[in-house]
Amino acid sequence: MIKSRISILVIILASFAATAIEDNPPSGDAAAGELKSQPCIACHGPDGNSPTPAWPKIAGLAEGYIYKQLLEFKKGPNGDCNDPTMYGIVQNLSGQDMLDLAAYYASKEMTIGAVPQDKLELGQKIYRGGNLLSGAPACAPCHDPTGKGNYLANFPRLSGQNSQYIVTELNKFKSKMRVNIMMNDIAARLTDDEIQAVASYVEGLH
Ligand code: HEC
Ligand code: HEC
The missing domain is CATH 1.10.760.10 (Cytochrome c-like domain)
Structure with missing residues (x-):
């Protein structure tokens, strides 16, 4: 009797530990x-x-x-x-x-916008290749070449996102108003023109 109670306890504790390790994967309705x-x-x-x-x-x-x-x-x-x-x-x-x-x-679908012609070249250059001189990395390896993000690594989707919001967030990362060790460093290396261009680029990227 005692033994079975202990094993039940062990199972319960083990499942708690498992949840902690998986960092509580969300399960919403x-x-x-x-x-x-x-x-x-x-x-x-x-x-x-x-x-x-x-x-x-x-x-x-x-x-x-x-x-x-x-x-x-x-x-x-x-x-x-x-x-x-x-x-x-x-x-x-x-x-x-x-x-x-x-x-x-x-579960909903994000709508995709269009890239203004004058932002396409610079936006694509930054997104795919970064800027070697300033050391800004390309965005594609983390946010995916199509902008769909990386679910497991928690790199958010950028494809279709409103460019004005993206500009705000990159500036928040730059000033560290928004904290993320990767994005704080990356945004600090982008010029205002690069921020505008890459933000417009991802709004139409898919
Ligand atoms: C090393 C991986 C990595 C690279 C490279 C990277 N990002 Fe990110 N990015 C992240 C992570 C991680 C987050 C999530 C930050 C958070 O949780 O607040 C993020 C978040 C963002 C967000 C906020 C999105 C939202 O919905 O609020 C924007 C905008 C963004 N990144 C743009 C870029 C751009 C533009 C580039 C290329 C110049 C870039 N990122 C390169 C990892 C990366
Ligand atoms: C009065 C306007 C307003 C309302 C109402 C509102 N939001 Fe927001 N939401 C915002 C703004 C502004 C931001 C951008 C904040 C920032 O710059 O970080 C935001 C950001 C978010 C983000 C982050 C998006 C990203 O890409 O990182 C999520 C998620 C979100 N809201 C969910 C919700 C939910 C769920 C509700 C309802 C319970 C809600 N919001 C109601 C204005 C609003």
Whole structure:
């Protein structure tokens, strides 16, 4: 009797340990997330494709990345992605709400924009090859040549994203308002022209 209780305990502990190792892979309910998405529509659009270029499209971003971002917003100034607007919005969301919202928006498709002709050449050059002189690396190895990102490594999708939002984020990385060891170094090496060009390039990349 005691022995079987111990083995049950061992199994329970082992499954906790396994969850910790996998870093709690998100498991949200997309249908529940849709019901909870009402407060997001005004800014991110009815299906996560924000009509306002200043605000990010969130449709088709990876579930794990959306969840991570919501957690960071909730930490406010102590988080890696402090934003006063999103900070206010996530305050009343539970962990489960965030998982459900992440599952819902990940199930939607991000719309793709067009690259303005005058941004194509420089944007593509930076995206595919970086800038050897400044040491800015190419974006493609991490964010994928098609811009779909890398789900397992948590490198977010850039394909189709609003260019105005991308410019804002690259400048936030540059000034370390948004914290990420890789992107802080990369953004610091990009000029304003390169930021504009690569942001416009990824909006149409697919
Ligand atoms: C008042 C406008 C507004 C509303 C409402 C709003 N958001 Fe946002 N959201 C923003 C802005 C602005 C940003 C960009 C913040 C930044 O610069 O980091 C953002 C960023 C995000 C991001 C990060 C995207 C990325 O690519 O990293 C996610 C995820 C997100 N919002 C989810 C939600 C969800 C889910 C809701 C509803 C519960 C919601 N937002 C409601 C304005 C809004
Ligand atoms: C070594 C890998 C790596 C390279 C190279 C890289 N990135 Fe990133 N990028 C990341 C990671 C990791 C994140 C997620 C940061 C976070 O979680 O806040 C990110 C996030 C971003 C974001 C924020 C997206 C969003 O939805 O908020 C933008 C924009 C971005 N990168 C643009 C670029 C551009 C442009 C280049 C090329 C000049 C580039 N990255 C090169 C790893 C990389």
